[in-house]
Amino acid sequence: MKTPIYFSHEIRQLEQLARESGISDLMERAGMAAAELARELLAGKTSVLVIAGPGNNGGDALVAARHLKAWWFKVNIVFIGETAKLPPDAANALQAWLAIGGELLDAIPADGKWDMVIDGLFGIGLARELSGRYLELVREINRMNLPVLALDIPSGLDADAGQTFRAAIHASHTLSFIALKPGLLTAYGPDYCGQIHVDTLELDAPALLKPNGWLLEKTEVAAALKPRPRNSHKGMLGSVGILGGASAMCGAALLAGRAALKLGAGRVYAALLADAAPAVDIGQPELMLCAPEKLFQLDHLNCLAVGPGLGQSPQAVQLLRQALETELPLVLDADALNLLAIHDDMQELTKSRKGSTILTPHSAEAARLLSSTTHDIQQERVHSATLIAQRLNCLVVLKGAGSICATPKGEWFVNPTGNPGMSSAGMGDVLSGMIAALIAQRLTPQSALLLAVYLHGAAADDWVEQGVGPIGLTATEVADAARMLLNRWIYSPVA
Numbered sequence: 001m002k003t004p005i006y007f008s009h010e011i012r013q014l015e016q017l018a019r020e021s022g023i024s025d026l027m028e029r030a031g032m033a034a035a036e037l038a039r040e041l042l043a044g045k046t047s048v049l050v051i052a053g054p055g056n057n058g059g060d061a062l063v064a065a066r067h068l069k070a071w072w073f074k075v076n077i078v079f080i081g082e083t084a085k086l087p088p089d090a091a092n093a094l095q096a097w098l099a100i101g102g103e104l105l106d107a108i109p110a111d112g113k114w115d116m117v118i119d120g121l122f123g124i125g126l127a128r129e130l131s132g133r134y135l136e137l138v139r140e141i142n143r144m145n146l147p148v149l150a151l152d153i154p155s156g157l158d159a160d161a162g163q164t165f166r167a168a169i170h171a172s173h174t175l176s177f178i179a180l181k182p183g184l185l186t187a188y189g190p191d192y193c194g195q196i197h198v199d200t201l202e203l204d205a206p207a208l209l210k211p212n213g214w215l216l217e218k219t220e221v222a223a224a225l226k227p228r229p230r231n232s233h234k235g236m237l238g239s240v241g242i243l244g245g246a247s248a249m250c251g252a253a254l255l256a257g258r259a260a261l262k263l264g265a266g267r268v269y270a271a272l273l274a275d276a277a278p279a280v281d282i283g284q285p286e287l288m289l290c291a292p293e294k295l296f297q298l299d300h301l302n303c304l305a306v307g308p309g310l311g312q313s314p315q316a317v318q319l320l321r322q323a324l325e326t327e328l329p330l331v332l333d334a335d336a337l338n339l340l341a342i343h344d345d346m347q348e349l350t351k352s353r354k355g356s357t358i359l360t361p362h363s364a365e366a367a368r369l370l371s372s373t374t375h376d377i378q379q380e381r382v383h384s385a386t387l388i389a390q391r392l393n394c395l396v397v398l399k400g401a402g403s404i405c406a407t408p409k410g411e412w413f414v415n416p417t418g419n420p421g422m423s424s425a426g427m428g429d430v431l432s433g434m435i436a437a438l439i440a441q442r443l444t445p446q447s448a449l450l451l452a453v454y455l456h457g458a459a460a461d462d463w464v465e466q467g468v469g470p471i472g473l474t475a476t477e478v479a480d481a482a483r484m485l486l487n488r489w490i491y492s493p494v495a
């Protein structure tokens with residue numbers, strides 16, 4: 001089953017649709033799910049500090065506290081807000097808490113000792129920067145250094161953008177209600193959420209409201225590539241061209257080319273723009289190096305990646321335009337994106353191309369494409385990726401923690417794999433080569449993009465699990481691990 005992702009306004013729509021269908025106990029369901037998860041995580045330990053805020057997130061916390069108390073846990077609740085202003089469901093939850101003899105504290109007792117904190121301060125209703133007592137409380141909880149179970153979303157995190165409202169609770173676990181939200185998975189989300197759990201509250205969300213966002217998952221992305229027939233030859237496996245490698249940047253094109261080879265392309269040509277370009281890649285002699293003009297004379301290319309080390313010379317401009325005029329599937333990265341951003345005619349060419357175009361910007365490149373700022377892109381990563389995809393009629397991956405893939409039809413995907421070891425030179429070049437290799441092997445451009453993005457991050461994660469990285473992880477190593485994982489997923493899928 002695919003995992004949907006909804007913006008917070010869509011979660012509210014779902015709540016409304018559930019109410020209209022006669023479901024009125026969502027807060028009870030959420031509180032029970034939270035209590036059950038807390039009990040499991042406490043694993044025999046007994047005391048819990050519950051933080052309840054002024055809205056329905058606080059209500060969830062009050063319900064969870066009531067169940068934990070009934071199960072004989074030692075529970076203290078700190079409530080910050082005005083009880084008279086609680087929304088109706090939360091007010092009921094408070095009455096039920098008081099009815100079993102529960103009390104409310106207005107600050108964390110200085111001498112208290114707890115095994116876990118349950119964070120029900122703010123959920124998807126957080127609407128502005130934290131300040132005053134709320135801000136102090138968030139900082140105080142973070143200083144306590146205890147395991148924290150965040151309800152719905154760590155308080156302080158924006159459920160849609162993954163940005164913090166000045167500060168946010170560092171959770172060790174987050175229990176997301178109804179469905180995932182993008183802010184848990186992108187930008188700062190992964191830094192604050194810890195392990196993410198989802199409880200659907202027994203709602204079949206996709207049946208109620210068609211999702212546009214999905215989580216990338218191994219079972220989905222790996223299904224795109226099938227085992228090869230024994231009777232295969234390199235022509236069947238496709239030919240990739242890499243265009244880039246201007247003076248002092250040959251390495252970028254070589255990295256992309258090597259990654260394409262390792263991801264299984266039958267033949268890979270790297271056309272380097274540098275005057276003193278090498279004639280052979282000594283480290284990877286399987287790679288065929290050629291002059292840029294030669295690349296366009298080949299009649300058997302299946303995909304062309306333009307950009308790694310391309311530079312912005314007049315020759316680069318002319319070659320990019322030539323590439324856009326072909327009907328080949330194109331992967332555009334780095335300076336190809338920067339040139340696209342400043343040449344309106346090339347944007348028009350991109351929109352009307354017959355072949356698919358895949359753009360792989362990081363946030364600064366996306367900002368140039370949208371005449372925006374990196375800050376604004378990061379504030380709206382999903383929206384930015386879908387906007388580029390729709391404006392330029394192309395597939396997009398907006399790279400960075402929780403990469404966003406977007407299609408021109410408005411569908412988007414968030415990638416959960418990857419780690420900070422990938423913040424190093426050459427990682428993007430490798431990704432371009434990987435996407436191109438999968439397209440050359442006849443995956444649809446969208447399947448190739450989604451598989452490559454997921455695999456790229458998973459390969460880096462694999463190294464970190466082995467203790468290599470995140471510090472010092474190299475792009476070459478990621479390509480090697482991607483090859484190994486891909487073979488494992490296809491030929492030993494159980495492992």
Ligand SMILES: NC(=O)C1=CN([C@@H]2O[C@H](COP(=O)(O)OP(=O)(O)OC[C@H]3O[C@@H](n4cnc5c(N)ncnc54)[C@H](O)[C@@H]3O)[C@@H](O)[C@H]2O)[C@@H](O)CC1
Binds near residue numbers: 012014128
């Ligand atoms: N939407 C749903 O279907 C469900 C929602 N539930 C819970 O309800 C939450 C949403 O509840 P609410 O909409 O009441 O929102 P929240 O509980 O997240 O917070 C809203 C309250 O916080 C205040 N507030 C917002 N930003 C503030 C700031 N910076 N400083 C101080 N006060 C601030 C608002 O004025 C409002 O009183 C969800 O996250 C979830 O935990 C669950 O009960 C289950 C079902």
Ligand SMILES: [K+]
Binds near residue numbers: 119121151152153154
């Ligand atoms: K919370």
